[in-house]
Amino acid sequence: MNLKELSALLGLSPTTVSRALNGYPEVNEATRERVLAAARRYNYRPNTRAIRLATGRAMSIGHVIPIASRHEMVNPVFADFIASAGEVYSRLGYDMVLSVVPDEDEAAAYRDLKARGTVDGVILHGPRMNDPRLPLLHEIGLPFVVHGRATGTPVPYSWCDVNNRRAFARATDFLLDLGHTRIGLINGLEFMDFAIRRRAGYLDALAAGGLVADPDLMSSNEMTEGLGHRAARRMLALADRPTAFLVSSMILGLGVRRAIEEAGLRMARDVSVIIHDDELSYLRNGEDVPIYTATRSSVREAGRIAAEMLIDLIAHPESPPRDRLLEAELIIGQSTGPAPRPQTGDRTP
DSSP: OOHHHHHHHHTSOHHHHHHHHTTOTTSOHHHHHHHHHHHHHTTOOOOHHHHHHHHOOOOEEEEEEEGGGGGGGGOHHHHHHHHHHHHHHHHTTOEEEEEEEOGGGHHHHHHHHHHHTOOSEEEEOSOBTTOTHHHHHHHHTOOEEEESOOTTOOSOOEEEEEOHHHHHHHHHHHHHHTTOOOEEEEESOTTBHHHHHHHHHHHHHHHHTTOOOOGGGEEEOOOOHHHHHHHHHHHHTSTTOOSEEEESOHHHHHHHHHHHHHTTOOBTTTBEEEEEOOEETTEESOSSSOSSEEEEOOHHHHHHHHHHHHHHHHHOTTSOOOEEEEOOEEEOOSSOOOOOOOOTTOSOO
16 A cells, blocks of 8 residues: 555545654644554555655664673663664654664764765764763764763753653652661763763752761662672671662662572562662563562653654754653562661671
């Protein structure tokens, strides 16, 4: 079925159907949903070659991954984001171009994508403080959307992010309400924007609760199971060990749980744990009842929003940057409980 046939079936003009399929805001939501439902029902796919010839667009979206971050390729958070964004690309007739490049060649990769017209825009992953990639993309004129935010960046840009600071402040408040005063933070790398904001939320809540942050109870590193285990094991060996952990990912949380059990302690009874990003397709937080208490944000939703935002920017290059801040839910699971009463010898050496 082609566009003309689908339009006739719906009793709409080809222009309206095309705009509905491509996410143009002037198409009302009821019409858009009707067009999308018909496209799915009749397995309609836009003629990408014709669109390329008519518009001069590549009909492709780029994702550039430096080799140093290639572990992200198997990270379930990255996988969920890419899967959801890919669904949007497919629905709107776009292809995905995924480039893995040496770290020192990342800037050149963006310039090459622009020069060769390989993609119409890119989604930027893992934003950092004063991220030099954003001014570069502005300079070369390649449309982009940032998954996250980049503290200190002087140029305007479009982004989709979760409110990391508020999420971690709320999680810390929850632990304080349970009576915990020794709360360990096991965070991602703190030159990354999300990790900076999460630490800030944690520190905000401690200060509001009249507590002074203890550097011995804070850790920043790659978010792997092994490093989560190592950080928790070090903190649990302190003379005044933490009674709770606030952890930046479920993968880190698996390592924290292993360290708790190796110390002869029980999660929730002896040491509470709150994780982040537990709503993942291939790493579930339990079935009916969550295993971990978590600050939950939908990575798939972020992927969908970022992809639709970018394609709309490509269609309307004159439009100003836009942003979307998502709030995380606090999901109560089986990993948190009241702070234990101090007992002599309550820790296995």
